[in-house]
Amino acid sequence: MTANDSSPHHLQLTRDGQLRHFLTLDGLDRALLTDILDTADSFIEVGERTIKKVPLLRGRTVVNLFFESSTRTRSTFELAAKRLSADVLNLDISTSATSKGESLSDTLLNLEAMASDMFVVRHSQSGAPHFIAESVTPGVAIINAGDGRHAHPTQAMLDMLTIRQHKGQFEGLKVAIVGDVLHSRVARSQIRALNELGAEEVRVIAPGTLLPKDVESLGCTVEYDMARGMKDLDVVIMLRLQKERMEGALLPSEREFYRLYGLNQQKLALAHPECIVMHPGPINRGVEIESAVADGPQSVILNQVTNGIAIRMAVMSMAMGGQVAERQQKLSERDQA
Amino acid sequence: MTALLDIDQLLDQMESGLRRALEQRGVESPVLIGIRTGGVWLADVLSKRLGIEEPFGELDISFYRDDFSRIGLNPRVKPSSLPFDTEGRDIILIDDVIMSGRTIRAAMNEIFDYGRPASIILATLIDLGARELPIQPDVAGKTMALESHQRVKLRGPDPLRIELQEAGQ
Numbered sequence: 472m473t474a475n476d477s478s479p480h481h482l483q484l485t486r487d488g489q490l491r492h493f494l495t496l497d498g499l500d501r502a503l504l505t506d507i508l509d510t511a512d513s514f515i516e517v518g519e520r521t522i523k524k525v526p527l528l529r530g531r532t533v534v535n536l537f538f539e540s541s542t543r544t545r546s547t548f549e550l551a552a553k554r555l556s557a558d559v560l561n562l563d564i565s566t567s568a569t570s571k572g573e574s575l576s577d578t579l580l581n582l583e584a585m586a587s588d589m590f591v592v593r594h595s596q597s598g599a600p601h602f603i604a605e606s607v608t609p610g611v612a613i614i615n616a617g618d619g620r621h622a623h624p625t626q627a628m629l630d631m632l633t634i635r636q637h638k639g640q641f642e643g644l645k646v647a648i649v650g651d652v653l654h655s656r657v658a659r660s661q662i663r664a665l666n667e668l669g670a671e672e673v674r675v676i677a678p679g680t681l682l683p684k685d686v687e688s689l690g691c692t693v694e695y696d697m698a699r700g701m702k703d704l705d706v707v708i709m710l711r712l713q714k715e716r717m718e719g720a721l722l723p724s725e726r727e728f729y730r731l732y733g734l735n736q737q738k739l740a741l742a743h744p745e746c747i748v749m750h751p752g753p754i755n756r757g758v759e760i761e762s763a764v765a766d767g768p769q770s771v772i773l774n775q776v777t778n779g780i781a782i783r784m785a786v787m788s789m790a791m792g793g794q795v796a797e798r799q800q801k802l803s804e805r806d807q808a
Numbered sequence: 809m810t811a812l813l814d815i816d817q818l819l820d821q822m823e824s825g826l827r828r829a830l831e832q833r834g835v836e837s838p839v840l841i842g843i844r845t846g847g848v849w850l851a852d853v854l855s856k857r858l859g860i861e862e863p864f865g866e867l868d869i870s871f872y873r874d875d876f877s878r879i880g881l882n883p884r885v886k887p888s889s890l891p892f893d894t895e896g897r898d899i900i901l902i903d904d905v906i907m908s909g910r911t912i913r914a915a916m917n918e919i920f921d922y923g924r925p926a927s928i929i930l931a932t933l934i935d936l937g938a939r940e941l942p943i944q945p946d947v948a949g950k951t952m953a954l955e956s957h958q959r960v961k962l963r964g965p966d967p968l969r970i971e972l973q974e975a976g977q
Contacts (some may be wrong), residue, residue, distance in 0.1 A: 489880065509884075509885070509886075512886075516889070517871070521921075521923060522921040526872060526917070792880025796879055
């Protein structure tokens with residue numbers, strides 16, 4: 472292969488196109504994204520049984536490596552790994568060895584020495600999971616659980632699963648992403664996924680101060696006025712206002728933001744009557760979304776949480792599967808040589 | 809390809825074998841579970857032949873296979889669907905071909921994750937021998953051995969037919 476070898480999409484696929492890491496949606500084609508959704512569909516059924524467990528990752532060790540805290544993402548990854556019968560180690564790095572001066576590489580070497588098979592990585596630096604995937608021992612799978620402002624691919628895929636469940640397909644859909652796109656890693660992954668899966672239009676609705684400079688180049692249209700933006704929508708995805716990431720005054724006030732970009736019943740009435748409402752959580756009631764909408768009949772916010780477990784089970788088992796298949800292939804090539 | 813095997817004859821064998829097995833065990837209201845894909849087609853046919861009105865279950869054993877650590881995950885996995893509670897039920901488990909017995913082991917592991925059945929009867933269309941595990945069908949449409957260059961495959965669902973393939977074809 473060429474100089475592109477270390478680019479994320481070469482890094483995350485085996486030679487025959489199977490997933491072996493899951494770092495970004497960039498470079499993953501519609502067929503593979505559809506495979507992930509289909510596999511997740513089968514895991515949803517597992518979650519409805521009395522015994523919600525399958526033996527796929529039995530005896531394997533999954534380390535949740537969270538350099539940045541997150542309750543929902545970490546707990547759904549933990550539950551997903553446990554439902555695949557893996558052993559799970561949760562490491563909250565901000566409270567562990569790195570605070571005693573251990574470097575990232577040393578932390579990783581120690582975890583590898585414990586014969587870990589998979590790292591689920593959340594980091595405030597964009598590209599951290601990619602860096603780890605490049606330096607980790609062959610055979611260990613890396614899953615990106617959110618890095619900086621770059622990507623949050625499992626969140627985007629669980630959103631795609633939720634949309635497909637409610638709408639059947641992506642063709643012809645008009646989807647809007649509303650709010651703090653600038654600080655959102657999930658918005659980038661969502662725009663990428665929606666375009667690859669064939670949505671008709673992806674719109675971002677936000678004030679100019681909360682949009683990245685080159686936002687159209689991600690593959691979306693821009694609307695500053697929410698009432699205009701809501702027209703004909705099939706899906707509206709609200710983003711959380713990232714208060715902790717907000718540096719400087721990008722907004723006049725929360726109240727002003729809610730007046731202009733918060734989703735209430737009046738604004739929702741402007742969309743298609745069967746428009747579904749999504750939010751990655753945790754929701755700021757009265758900041759991005761009115762309670763009557765968040766808890767209303769068009770809201771699928773809690774479906775998203777359930778689907779998050781299934782998507783994470785799918786991605787983890789597919790990446791581990793790619794790793795073991797690749798290892799077997801190398802062994803048999805060595806035997807033939 | 810040569811069609812040496814008459815599907816209707818084999819289905820007759822399975823039907824009468826199952827009726828006998830159910831009677832011997834005193835089972836009155838069994839449920840059928842077919843293993844995807846061939847076993848599901850057979851479950852459909854046999855539920856009609858046996859007059860079982862309760863919908864049959866469909867099992868996809870991809871998450872239970874014992875070769876994940878060699879070949880990874882089957883990308884074409886579909887959800888299993890058991891439209892009844894397996895707890896305490898008498899189950900007829902159906903597959904098209906039995907060889908090593910590994911598929912049946914995986915299927916039984918999966919069934920037990922839904923609940924504890926009262927009993928399981930195993931019925932296959934064709935028993936090819938070559939077992940690697942101590943699992944035997946209670947009912948088989950036909951027992952035969954293949955030459956190393958031969959393969960047998962059930963095609964369907966409509967019409968169902970059995971293909972005996974010679975290597976290289």
